[in-house]
Amino acid sequence: MLSLTETIEIAAVVTGAVYGVLLARRHGMDFVGVFSVSFMTAFGGGTLRDVLLDRHPLFWIRFEHYPVLVFIVCAITSLIRRTPGWLHKSLNLPDALGLGLFSVAGTQAALDCGTSGFVAIIFGVITGTFGGVIGDIVCNEIPSLFRPHTPLYATCAFTGGLVYVTAIGLQVPAEVASAVSISMIVLLRLIALKWNICLPGM
């Protein structure tokens, strides 16, 4: 049986992959592009974290079923010619869960490597959000994460990371700190989506 964490993780990887497929399709790519971009949106953030922190083997090398999963997502979606209208909206929840899970996991991993709290929060944000940044760069777009008029995303990860690091510093048990900060990130993200809360341009 899969644990709750594993179930969220799989849902989040599938969601990341589907976002990549949609992004690649908007740019008229072929299957090579679709698979490459969805690989990057699904694994890019965690890969960047692991390379910068020198954690090897990378998680998608260690958990070899994840790349296969992304390949299957790409193969299935390539059979569907038209993107159904409800798809984007239905991805909001698994994406928010993934943002929460991966950001806190990234913060935790950085702390384990001995970084300062502030750097650990940055690594949380990178883990949770930079897959999309890499995908956008490869598709020749300014990353939507960096633009105003997209609902809070990195900000949710940053806030959750701050809560996690503070809680750990206050000797709160890691499981409790994780649960609280993941819930907070998910909640913040869903609120930002619901009321379209964005940062201003600068």
Add this chain to the structure above:
Amino acid sequence: MLSLTETIEIAAVVTGAVYGVLLARRHGMDFVGVFSVSFMTAFGGGTLRDVLLDRHPLFWIRFEHYPVLVFIVCAITSLIRRTPGWLHKSLNLPDALGLGLFSVAGTQAALDCGTSGFVAIIFGVITGTFGGVIGDIVCNEIPSLFRPHTPLYATCAFTGGLVYVTAIGLQVPAEVASAVSISMIVLLRLIALKWNICLPGM
């Protein structure tokens, strides 16, 4: 005396560098841009592989004559103002040989690092093709590797990697498996070029 492998390798590095020079020139770059881009097209794929697999020192640090070779290629081509019309066509064979050699070497390197077969094939494709992807991104273009209407390239590397991994799994000696899969990649690529075989857009 150079072995066959070394000769192909040198020809492939030169070819990768020349592609970079042509790409950088199309975007009106100066010598700094020409050298940087041709460095990336020549070494980018193998560098990405080594960084992701944590193999150090990188091959162009270990084989220090390769960066010098790329510099010389850039210096010589900078003396030639007009790109001769036959150049692109004459690069097809050494490029196909390099695609075969580097893809299989990348698959082999990943297997040596203990990755799964599927991940090893992906590393083969990265090694053989991502130099051009990085060059295109730096030149602010959507990677031509990801676009329909360019003859099969990553697909050839993927197929050859699949053959290699299967053969190794069947206890075929590594030399035989290498020779067969490299030949297959080269052949597939030349056929794709000859009859302009492409993947469809998605």
Add this chain to the structure above:
Amino acid sequence: MLSLTETIEIAAVVTGAVYGVLLARRHGMDFVGVFSVSFMTAFGGGTLRDVLLDRHPLFWIRFEHYPVLVFIVCAITSLIRRTPGWLHKSLNLPDALGLGLFSVAGTQAALDCGTSGFVAIIFGVITGTFGGVIGDIVCNEIPSLFRPHTPLYATCAFTGGLVYVTAIGLQVPAEVASAVSISMIVLLRLIALKWNICLPGM
């Protein structure tokens, strides 16, 4: 008390961060974009060097006050709505000092890792100049470093690196070699800016 080197280093990090802020603002980014891009322009070159040379922990993980410094620069500049006209010009000197310091430090670090002299010079150039390249790529521009009509920048770093490697090869003490090559890079850069000396397009 801060040493001269530390003072230059801090001034150069602040300058790199300010360049990132200006770049991100020109592209209408929000605070997430401004901080991310200024992080990349400030630390991108040294990070790329350390990842390629497998030097860990990265310098901005080890010296944890630097990321905080960049965050403060972003927070302060975000309060200033209009970029003052004199800002760009006043950055020329600290930027030139940073180019000198970081390029020579990068060359030195590569030599310490056992690379050849030519590769060490390349690492110097990467350290001194690739922060801006990464920032430009993320902002969907062809790197200004690679374009003609921008005054010599990588060329200064390359020349200084060449002087440094030659001096070390001739048994000149490292402190003397450093001082001479840093001064030469700063001088060359200021001369190139003053008389608008550029490389031609190719």
